[in-house]
Amino acid sequence: MQLFPCPFCGPRSESEFHFGGDAGNHRPEGFRTVTDGEWTAYLYERNNPRGAANEIWMHMTCGEIFRMERDTVHHRVAQSFALGEGDGHDGMAY
Amino acid sequence: MTRHYSVFSLFKEGLRGQKGWQQAWRSPQPKPRYDILIIGGGGHGLATAYYLAKTHNIRNIAIIEKGWLGGGNTGRNTTVVRSNYFFPESTALYEMALKLYEGLGRDLNYNIMLSQRGIITLAHSEAEMEMAARTVNAMQINGTDAELFGIDDVRRVLPLLNVSPQARYPVFGGVWQGRAGTARHDAVAWGYARAADRLGVDIIQSCEVEDFLIEGGRCRGVRTSRGEIRAERTGMVVAGHSSDLATKAGFRLPITSYSLQACVSEPIKPVLDTVVLSPGTGPYASQSDKGEMVVGGALDRVPSYGQRGNLPVLEEVVSGLLEMFPSFRQLRLMRQWAGIVDVTPDSSPILGESPLPGLFLNCGWGTGGFKAIPAGGTLLAHLLATGKHHDVSRPFDLDRFSRGRLIDEAAGSGIAH
Numbered sequence: 001m002q003l004f005p006c007p008f009c010g011p012r013s014e015s016e017f018h019f020g021g022d023a024g025n026h027r028p029e030g031f032r033t034v035t036d037g038e039w040t041a042y043l044y045e046r047n048n049p050r051g052a053a054n055e056i057w058m059h060m061t062c063g064e065i066f067r068m069e070r071d072t073v074h075h076r077v078a079q080s081f082a083l084g085e086g087d088g089h090d091g092m093a094y
Numbered sequence: 095m096t097r098h099y100s101v102f103s104l105f106k107e108g109l110r111g112q113k114g115w116q117q118a119w120r121s122p123q124p125k126p127r128y129d130i131l132i133i134g135g136g137g138h139g140l141a142t143a144y145y146l147a148k149t150h151n152i153r154n155i156a157i158i159e160k161g162w163l164g165g166g167n168t169g170r171n172t173t174v175v176r177s178n179y180f181f182p183e184s185t186a187l188y189e190m191a192l193k194l195y196e197g198l199g200r201d202l203n204y205n206i207m208l209s210q211r212g213i214i215t216l217a218h219s220e221a222e223m224e225m226a227a228r229t230v231n232a233m234q235i236n237g238t239d240a241e242l243f244g245i246d247d248v249r250r251v252l253p254l255l256n257v258s259p260q261a262r263y264p265v266f267g268g269v270w271q272g273r274a275g276t277a278r279h280d281a282v283a284w285g286y287a288r289a290a291d292r293l294g295v296d297i298i299q300s301c302e303v304e305d306f307l308i309e310g311g312r313c314r315g316v317r318t319s320r321g322e323i324r325a326e327r328t329g330m331v332v333a334g335h336s337s338d339l340a341t342k343a344g345f346r347l348p349i350t351s352y353s354l355q356a357c358v359s360e361p362i363k364p365v366l367d368t369v370v371l372s373p374g375t376g377p378y379a380s381q382s383d384k385g386e387m388v389v390g391g392a393l394d395r396v397p398s399y400g401q402r403g404n405l406p407v408l409e410e411v412v413s414g415l416l417e418m419f420p421s422f423r424q425l426r427l428m429r430q431w432a433g434i435v436d437v438t439p440d441s442s443p444i445l446g447e448s449p450l451p452g453l454f455l456n457c458g459w460g461t462g463g464f465k466a467i468p469a470g471g472t473l474l475a476h477l478l479a480t481g482k483h484h485d486v487s488r489p490f491d492l493d494r495f496s497r498g499r500l501i502d503e504a505a506g507s508g509i510a511h
Binding site: 001002013014015017018019036037039040041043044045046047048049050051053055072073074075 | 335337338341346347348349350351395396397398399400404405406439495496
């Protein structure tokens with residue numbers, strides 16, 4: 001059992017968390033100007049990195065969505081952050 | 095030297111002290127140039143090379159593998175073969191695989207220990223029985239075998255199953271596919287490797303891809319830990335590591351890599367002669383020829399490249415198995431492991447040319463690649479030899495994501511992820 005750090009609740013069991021995708025995958029703006037390629041990239045294409053990952057997660061028990069930096073090979077968690085305004089990169093370190 | 099495997103060669107070698115057997119495949123040095131290069135020495139990669147040589151008569155081929163043959167998901171799956179999918183495109187694909195499996199032992203002159211013992215997917219409520227009837231109808235219309243089982247049929251094929259009305263997930267019936275079953279996973283890899291080697295294919299192990307050789311916007315081969323290898327066309331068949339190599343080739347894929355676990359118990363006498371899957375309790379199980387209970391379940395919910403698996407899912411799988419078969423509770427688990435599977439948004443594979451011309455993809459099989467090996471090999475071989483899609487692979491091209499033509503087997507056949 002791995003513990004993930006929720007920025008609001010502290011370390012909790014991995015089974016309380018839900019993976020939410022790549023951090024920084026913003027919905028393309030501009031209804032008519034967005035190309036098929038941009039929609040495909042947003043909806044389906046994933047970074048899926050081997051190693052350092054920067055991801056959005058949800059802590060289902062408190063309902064908060066946050067950003068977590070971890071390694072996908074050895075599963076070490078570097079840091080998790082509360083999402084700030086905008087892109088979520090100005091959040092607080094846990 | 096004895097090359098052909100048969101009861102006569104076994105007898106002959108028995109008399110000669112087993113000294114005349116030929117090595118199953120060579121370990122050649124990589125040549126600087128091939129017509130076609132295949133990255134990944136798992137089942138799909140080996141099958142691709144075999145069908146390129148056999149069907150398309152292209153012999154100047156190499157397979158490069160960073161580890162050892164069949165050391166990835168080919169050696170880590172639960173050996174189930176079946177074609178019980180919902181959409182016509184999927185049935186055409188998986189039925190092609192199952193039909194090839196049915197003749198594969200003879201074709202390869204290698205015993206893949208195919209055992210068509212049937213698979214039962216249980217239904218745990220009246221509503222699930224209606225969905226089971228829908229699945230059976232779809233499978234029959236799409237041309238594969240399927241039968242709707244009631245509770246008496248389930249009792250007949252699974253005498254040890256807990257079918258009590260008081261069970262946490264009471265059993266109402268299920269979907270039966272009688273031609274489904276199991277095949278020895280290592281034998282499939284080794285059989286294809288031996289047959290491909292005999293047709294002149296170079297199988298190069300311990301050879302890792304470091305980068306792609308891209309010239310004029312086209313893939314011209316790869317730089318490996320054992321030097322540059324050039325090829326007119328390259329096939330990438332690396333399952334859970336597809337995104338990692340795609341990054342080196344300069345594009346992203348609609349794939350997320352997860353651990354999928356399995357485990358085996360200590361061997362016991364025969365008690366289970368079919369494959370059983372319970373969407374309610376979670377696990378699926380079959381008994382190997384050695385007598386071990388081979389058990390698998392859902393994905394770990396954490397994207398991962400660590401071939402280990404986490405404890406919460408293992409706990410779910412084992413507790414679900416004991417819910418189904420209370421008599422297994424004294425069994426000891428012998429081994430547990432995980433493979434890294436390449437999951438797509440619609441739980442269907444990706445076959446076709448990649449965004450980098452000259453590089454072709456066979457990936458995205460997710461939790462179900464083993465059953466599809468003969469078809470995946472046939473179809474990628476067709477793509478590599480002709481540069482064009484086979485009718486069966488066309489719907490599975492990468493372009494289905496931008497065209498919105500998804501083949502959603504996650505919803506259609508209820509794949510558990």
